[in-house]
Every structure is written in structure tokens, then in C-alpha cells.
Amino acid sequence: MSESQNNYVVETNNLTKTYGSKTVLDHVNMHVAQGDIYGFIGKNGAGKTTLMKLLLGMSQPTSGTMSLFGTDKLSLARHHIGSLIEEPALYHGCTAAENMRRFAILANADTSEVDEILRFVGLGDVGTKKVGKFSLGMKQRLGIAIAMLGHPDLLILDEPINGLDPEGIKEIRDLLLRLNREQGVTVLVSSHLLDELAKITTRYGIINHGRLVEEISAEDLMKQCQQKLHIVTEQPAVAAKLIKKLSPKAKITANENSLDVVDEKLESAKVNQALVNGGVDVTSITFAADKMEDYFIQRMGGRA
Amino acid sequence: MMNLLKFEWRKLRQSKALYIVYGLGLVTITLMMLLSKIMGAKADNATAMMTSAIGGSSMISLTGIYLALFACGDYSQHTIKNIYARGYSRTAVYFSKYLVSLLVVFAAAIMYMVYTFLLAVIFGNHVQNISAFQWGSFALQFLWLIGIHGLYFGLSTMVEKTGIAVALNLFGITLVFSLLDLLINLIFVKVDNFNFNITDYQLEYVLMPLISGQALTKAELIRALVIPLSYAVVFVGGGWLVSQRRDV
Numbered sequence: 001m002s003e004s005q006n007n008y009v010v011e012t013n014n015l016t017k018t019y020g021s022k023t024v025l026d027h028v029n030m031h032v033a034q035g036d037i038y039g040f041i042g043k044n045g046a047g048k049t050t051l052m053k054l055l056l057g058m059s060q061p062t063s064g065t066m067s068l069f070g071t072d073k074l075s076l077a078r079h080h081i082g083s084l085i086e087e088p089a090l091y092h093g094c095t096a097a098e099n100m101r102r103f104a105i106l107a108n109a110d111t112s113e114v115d116e117i118l119r120f121v122g123l124g125d126v127g128t129k130k131v132g133k134f135s136l137g138m139k140q141r142l143g144i145a146i147a148m149l150g151h152p153d154l155l156i157l158d159e160p161i162n163g164l165d166p167e168g169i170k171e172i173r174d175l176l177l178r179l180n181r182e183q184g185v186t187v188l189v190s191s192h193l194l195d196e197l198a199k200i201t202t203r204y205g206i207i208n209h210g211r212l213v214e215e216i217s218a219e220d221l222m223k224q225c226q227q228k229l230h231i232v233t234e235q236p237a238v239a240a241k242l243i244k245k246l247s248p249k250a251k252i253t254a255n256e257n258s259l260d261v262v263d264e265k266l267e268s269a270k271v272n273q274a275l276v277n278g279g280v281d282v283t284s285i286t287f288a289a290d291k292m293e294d295y296f297i298q299r300m301g302g303r304a
Numbered sequence: 305m306m307n308l309l310k311f312e313w314r315k316l317r318q319s320k321a322l323y324i325v326y327g328l329g330l331v332t333i334t335l336m337m338l339l340s341k342i343m344g345a346k347a348d349n350a351t352a353m354m355t356s357a358i359g360g361s362s363m364i365s366l367t368g369i370y371l372a373l374f375a376c377g378d379y380s381q382h383t384i385k386n387i388y389a390r391g392y393s394r395t396a397v398y399f400s401k402y403l404v405s406l407l408v409v410f411a412a413a414i415m416y417m418v419y420t421f422l423l424a425v426i427f428g429n430h431v432q433n434i435s436a437f438q439w440g441s442f443a444l445q446f447l448w449l450i451g452i453h454g455l456y457f458g459l460s461t462m463v464e465k466t467g468i469a470v471a472l473n474l475f476g477i478t479l480v481f482s483l484l485d486l487l488i489n490l491i492f493v494k495v496d497n498f499n500f501n502i503t504d505y506q507l508e509y510v511l512m513p514l515i516s517g518q519a520l521t522k523a524e525l526i527r528a529l530v531i532p533l534s535y536a537v538v539f540v541g542g543g544w545l546v547s548q549r550r551d552v
Contacts, residue, residue, distance in 0.1 A: 076391060091383060
């Protein structure tokens, strides 16, 4: 058994999955650190679910390796994972509590957890109603409840807020945050609802056509997407020097006929005055902002 | 493995299908005996009726239905995802299902035998001591059950779809053997003294001498020992191989 020296809960190395001639996952190197809420983003069919299935042993990789909790003894490691992949897999002829009791055996969970978790996900009062008669949202909650059995250290959730109403989405979001902050549970979650994901995610992985295009922390992403001054001038190099004098901490990206300045304390009027006083012809100064959604869409290969 | 066995056992205990399927068999036995009594058919002794209870009732067909439902259940409901995702190996999952379902088939066989015996006694059939031959027949019938269970369980796991598995278990095997028999006879039609009969190797035909009450020939004894085990190895092995590679 090889033990890695880092604290990655999930680490894949050139993980590849092909079906016939079709490559669904292409040399993916993913890194989910302890304590992350890792938002996994990609268009439908990009490979999100396939990767999650490989991590959970539901499918076998064509090539590449993975480690979970720093070990390649995957079966043992999976005992510490709770998951919900695609639609919840449930025994429709049974009650929610019976579904929980059955899976509690597999999760080595105490049956006393069952009622507590059901209440936690808002299914405490469904009584003897059969799961087959549940709404999609209720099934989704039960799927999450099953994933929570046995106090897992990692939750892998594929589109967990699908079918939930706004209130339900907020509850699940708050639930994941609580589990992460109070119990230190690492979360790997995919969703196509970027705004919802952005509210809780600490790190993003963007996948497109089976390739992991980028992994970026939420902090870095915010920096990428924050407001900046876009200055159009024929003398960008001179302008950059003048702005550095004005604000040494400003981040400046000079282009051929323009420059972008990121500094939340810098005011456009002051910049304009400094440039004019320094003899720089300023064609325009405008505020520009990369929207997070645009950032993702650009990396996911444009709109679907 | 212990968790998996507990899990399968819990599912089984609450399975309505199990009770309906085998309950139906008991009803059939009762009706058949009632009908025989009403029609005044010659009564066999209760012990002999118990010896032929497995082959003489609908138990085999019902076992085909029950095993299709049981073996395919987690695949068709996709709940197998939840089991694999908790770190249980595919081999452990497969053999836990195999063991639990085999125990149920054994239990059902014993229940059918005892029920047939008790019913026969109630209907006034006389009782004889169980002979050494009958003890041997019981043992061979349980060996035969390992074969038929392996066939149905392995096939059902391979096809994964409940409906197809039920159809295969009920009619598929007989159909395949009939077609093979026809094909072989067509191929060897001009060969003199050709007396190979493939249906001799069909499990149902292996069972017949065991419940007939007649002494077994050496060939029948060898077939009763070898064929059920061969079926179990081939079909349980085949189901295991398929379960290892299947994406869920």
C-alpha cells in the first residue's frame, strides 16, 4: 500500500475512462483536500458523474490511478464515504425509515442515527408512507440522508439539489456547510446551479469533454472575477508606472493599448488625474468585471 | 461480509414476493392433494410423497421466479450503487446474495417436504419409516437444488433484468435444450446407432430418477452427483464474472 504525503482526501492520477472508442474521462488529475467543499462543474456529459462513479467503485477505470484518504486501499477507504449519485437509489416498496435501517447495516451505523438524520433532512414526519409515493424532492432528501449514515468523512454528491424547491435548496446548502464546518466533513459536489454552488464552495474543479480544465480555489476565483479598472491608452507602460507610484499594491496587467488595474481602494478619478498629470493621454477609463458564470462558461467551452 | 449477510437477510425477511411465491406453492400442493382425494386416486404413503415433494410440486418453477426477483432486485432498482459505494467488494456482494438465497431455497424445500408429509397424514395416507434409499434420495435432491439454484441465480445475475430472468428461468433452459436436441438429431440423422440424448444432461431429467422411488442405475447416480455441481460451477461462475465487470 502506498501512502501519499499530502492531505488530499481524493487524488486521481491520469484517470481515464473509455467506452469503446469514446473517451469519457481523459487523464484527469483531481485534488480534493481535507475540509474542502469542492464544487465540480461541467456541462451535461462532461464526465462529472463518471468520475464520481469511478471514485465510488461503481465503474472501473480504463487507466490511471486514484487514492482516497491518502491510500490506494480503495474498498477500505470507501467505508468512510457517503454518496448520492444520479437519482437516489431506494427501495420503493419500503418506508424512509426502513430504507435507512437497511443501509445503516452497510454503513455500520447505529439505528439510533436513523430518526435523527431523517429529522435533520426534513423527513421526520413521513411515517409509514412508502418511498414510491414520495416527491422527487423527498427522494432527494432521503438519498442525502442515506449518504449521511455512519458519519462519513467525505460526501460525494452528484447534483444533490436537483428537484428541490428554493427552500429545500437552502436547507441542503446549510446542511452541507454545517457538516463541513462543525464535523469537518469534506464534500465533493456537482451541480449545474452555479449560483447555488458558489455560495458554499471553497474550491472548484472545471471539467469539459472529459478533461479537468482547471482547479481553482474560491478565493482565487473571486480575485479573477473582482472589479477592475480598464484603462485605454497609447502609453500603457508609462501609465502602469504612474499607477504603481499611486498604489504600490495594485495588480496591473498591461496590454498593447490598454491596462487592467485591480485595487479595491483605488478610485478612477484619482487614477485619471495622476495619468493626466503624468502626461499620459487617456482615451477611456471604465469599470469591468468578469462574472463568475462567464468565467465558468468560457472554460467549459462556451454555452451548451 | 457479515454486514452484507445481515443486509440481505433483512431484505429477504421483508420480501412480500418471497412469501407470495412460496405461499402459492403451498396452496397448489393443498389443492392437488384435495383434488386427488376427491377423485379417489390411489393414495401413496406419506413418506414416499415427502420424497417426491420437490419434483412433484411447483416448487422448481416458483424458485425460478423468486431467484429472478431476488438476484435482479438490486440491479433493477439501482440500489446496488449504494452497496458498492460503501466499499463492499463485488465478490462479497455477489456471494452474500448467493448464500442467503441458497439457504432460502433449502428452507423452502424442507418446508415443502414437511408440509406434503403432514398434509398426507391429515388426509389419512399411511406412514412408513424413511428407508436408507430415501435418505440418499434426500441428500441427492439437496445436491440437485445446489445445481438448479446456481443455474437460476447465475443466469438472473447475468441478464440483470427481472422480466427477462423470469422468462429464462421458466422457459429458456427447456427451450435451449429442445433446440439443441433438434439440431443434434438433424446433424447426426444418418449416423447408425446414434443414441446420444442431450436432454439427459438437463437438470430436470437428472431429478426424475431421484423422486421415482426406484433404485438408481450407476449412470443415473453419476449424473445425479456430477451434473448439478457442474451447473452450479458454470452458472455461478458466469454470474460472478459478469458482476465483476458491470458498470452500475
